[in-house]
Amino acid sequence: MRVTRLQVEGLRSLHGVDIAADHAALWLQGANGVGKTSVLEALCLMGYGRSFRGRVSDGLVAKGQAELRVVVHWREASGARHVAGLEHRGDGWTARLDGAPVDRLSALAAPFPVLAFHPQSSETVTGSAEERRRLVDWSTFHVEPAFAEASRRYARALKQRNALLRAGAPDPEFEFWEQSMDEAAVRMTQARERAVDRLVPELEALWPSLAGGAEPPLLSWRPGWKIDAALGDLLFLHRSRDRELGYTTAGPHRADLALGRPFGVEASQWSRGQAKLLALVLVLAQAEAAARDGRSPVLLLDDLRAELDRVRFEAVLDRVVSRGWQAWITGTEGDMEAVARLPDLAVFHVEQGGCWPAHPGDGTFQRL
Secondary structure, eight states, rough: OOEEEEESSSBBOSSSEEEOOOOOEEEEOTTTTSHHHHHHHHHHHHHHHHHHOOOOTTBOOTTSSSSSEEEEEEEEETTTTEEEEEEEEOOEEEEEETTOSSSSHHHHTTOOEEEOOOOTTTHHSSOOHHHHHHHHHHHHHHHHHHHHHHHHHHHHHHHHHHHHHHHOOOGGGGHHHHHHHHHHHHHHHHHHHHHHHHHHHHHHHHHHHHHHOOOOOOEEOOOOTTTTSSSSHHHHTTTHHHHHSSSOOOSGGGGGEEEOOGEEEEEEEOHHHHHHHHHHHHHHHHHHHHTTTOOOOEEEEHHHHHHHHHHHHHHHHHHHHHHHHHHEESSOOOOHHHHHHSSSSEEEEOOOOOOEEOOTSOOOOOOO
């Protein structure tokens, strides 16, 4: 998949951005705080329904603007072309895909796989279990169409059960929702386990080239309840305790991705650099697994050179080229080694909320 055009208005500091993007790689350069990352956020909105720097309510709509607007044109490997648009007012959104209105942001994300690596990516491996669920759910969502519906059913039933717990409702009112949770949980967990199984060989293949001889992670899925018992039975048995707590204590909403002991130490002992490296390898493994299933993603690599040493930086660029992925890369300045490694590269300056192509001799890059 390749983005061919991106238009952005009213997203943080960006205004009137219109990027002709039909290149294998795009390098966005400019000083800190000028809007480079915001360009990547625009693509994330279409591919995730949220930014990697927070939700729309967290200041994503530019100050003084009523809404933000993003329009993306892209081309699939088959040659099929698509266009999607999203308008968000902070308290509501409207969207269209190929001219037709959509009622779920997931409808925009399904045909538009995007993966991001950024300075906060280390939180994927060091932060809450929710971060790791999102990582696995991205892979599951883009490969197994039924997962999204099972996840929605489970979330709805979970919300209803939690409301009944807090209201002190009588036992018969729980039965329908707990049965719905049980049925959806089985499908969700099976799909997630298959997603992890697809990640394992890709991670094992990537690890030596980026981590050298360091002990690799050992991925396994923790489903969120004792899998040897039916979730419906556990919900019944835990109902009294859950009433006291006011929330459901078992189920796939409590699941987590176990990482083993990469680098030979527990997570609490990882350095920031080790956490970033592990997060990067997981992102690239997701891209590899998705591509094998015919879902080649767009990679968003924010401030990549600052996050990696030279050897790993070049290794990532070489992999991007060899796999034919489109990559959007940001940096405060140009990098001639990157130019040499990315043959189909377009360079853009970002400044004062605008973005325009660089020209020969402009900055440290010598060509588009």
